[in-house]
Amino acid sequence: MSEHEHEPKAVEAAAGQDEEGRPTVKRPVLYLAEFETPAEIVHACEKVRDAGYRRWDAHTPFPVHGMDKAMGLPDSRLGWIVLAAGLTGCLTALGLIWWTNGVDYPLIIGGKPPLALPAAVPVMFELTILFSAFGSVLGMFGLNALPRHHHPVFYSAHFERATDDRFFISIEAADGKFDLDETRRLLESLSPCHLELIQEES
């Protein structure tokens, strides 16, 4: 079903010129293989995982079921970040109420003691939620290293469909196992509908 339109010429180290006309050398950054269906990408990821690559990724327009296992990813650690953020929020609220209404300017309202714990509960709850929400969003950005607007995958015109209806695997040249021929053979064996080598001028 897939039509191979590989571009082996991309593998040759192509010479170019920079803005001032000095010769530049392109160095490979990553391979990008394109697939048409979720089933294909899941099978392909299992193969790449089993081949022992570390610095590689799958790109799918939506989270595909079963990919965590197919890529061999450990569980997300985000929950721990959120737990820490939530506890911080709860204690911040308690500390704030204790200091402001209990110590710095004691307020006796409705015959309650200056620090009346039951009356502190709503604000402690709200700040727990508020800090947890920031913890989960900022924690997610931190774990994902986002924002990052300049990733080499964006050099590929094909990659625009990663947010539409195509599925990609990228294997980075920085991976210890990366080899121009070996890695290409592995990706070709997975029958992608398109395979390209992304290069960067250095």
Place this chain on the structure above:
Amino acid sequence: MAFTPIRELGETPLAKPGTSFARVTEVVSRVTENPAPRGWWILFSIAATFTGVLGLTLAYLIWMGIGTWGNNSPVAWAWDITNFVWWIGIGHAGTLISAVLYLFRQYWRTAINRFAEAMTIFAVICALMFPTIHTGRPWHIYYPLPIPNAMNLWPNFKSPLLWDVFAVSTYFTVSLLFWYVGLIPDLATLRDRTTKRLRALGVLSLEGGAPRGLLQLRAAIYGGLALGWRSSHRHWQHYERAYLILAAISTPLVLSVHSVVSFDFATSVEPGWHTTIFPPYFVAGAVFSGFAMVMTLLLIARAVFGLHELVTLRHLDLMNQIMLTTGSIVGYAYAMEFFIAWYSGNPYERYCFINRAFGDYWWAYWSMITCNVLIPQTFWSKSLRTNLTWMFIASILINIGMWFERFVIIVTTLHRDYMVSAWGYFHPSIVDVLTYLGSFGLFFTLFLLFIRWLPMIAVAEVKMVLPEADPHYGHDHDEHHEPAHAKAALAEEA
């Protein structure tokens, strides 16, 4: 394992069989890319006019003072607080759809969640406006915040009004974060579609000109907001976890917000307010009115932008069932309030409820009962639940009823409490009416801008529930765990 598409309650699949990923992207994205249809412009000019009215009434109010409203002793809280509670209640359906239905794995929510979350944010903006202007000196609105100040005073954390400040501002912030996180993959979709168009333009003409500049601006804005999202599965993993956690913390949050709003009343010693039923009763009413508002907006947007493929009659039917459920809970709460007023033996409490139903404000009470209790009961009938005209009328009537509910609670209690010498009757002024109408203008203006410029349906989430999204789609058995079988299957495909 035989392949089964995602179904709801064992019935029909959620999207029409054969809806492709590209089709979903196209249907949703084109709304933001094509010129707006005439219907949008008509609605937008009406909404913008009302926003202008709001601006004028606010300027007049701040110039003249709160005396331009009908509020006066003994009815010191009137339309402003009614509107506040009403708007914030509308917002609650958005969180319910995005968080609670997510936790319950109700996949049909994907067609409406983005829409409902946007509604939440704009409704909370309208809600926050009312207590702010009710202070009379909105430039002092920072007083409830715990900021060290020249008076050496701190806010009183034992006051439910202060809890309200924390609850509503947390709610607004968390809703905004949740909405934005959900938008990131779809903003990336719009970014990529824009760069594609830009490249096509570059090939066709080197000049480009104005359309090129606009497209570059568009790519910069969507690209900037998408934060360089590259659909990475390593990212999706943390992203989905963040989404799950946000849903999990928004669920108790949404319950707490309207509970805290109800504490503003329940912690007072006014007859009709000082009741323990208030928190659950307010939350059910909030969900009820919010779903009605989602329904009104969705029916309009569906017709104007032709979204019938993605928002099906089945979605609308399920929403009507939720309205039937929450409407029945609200009806039960009304009955229970009356029972407790009688059972408590408290003469003020008893008088308050008899006065609600048969006193000066009988018309408000019976409008509330008709719209909130009787109207949703028609949704027991499947034919009425799937009748577009009726559900549109019912959704509007329900929101009218829910406005009356808050009006009845606030005004009937205040106008006759303990001392007969302190009784009074509330008359709204023209400024009250125009400010309320103006808040609709603000809400609809923001909403129309949203549906014009942002993907109003969650593209990535809808794709996830399509039959094709299942890795087993088109396979008869689960073979991808055994390498030998997988190889055979791949060879077969190739």
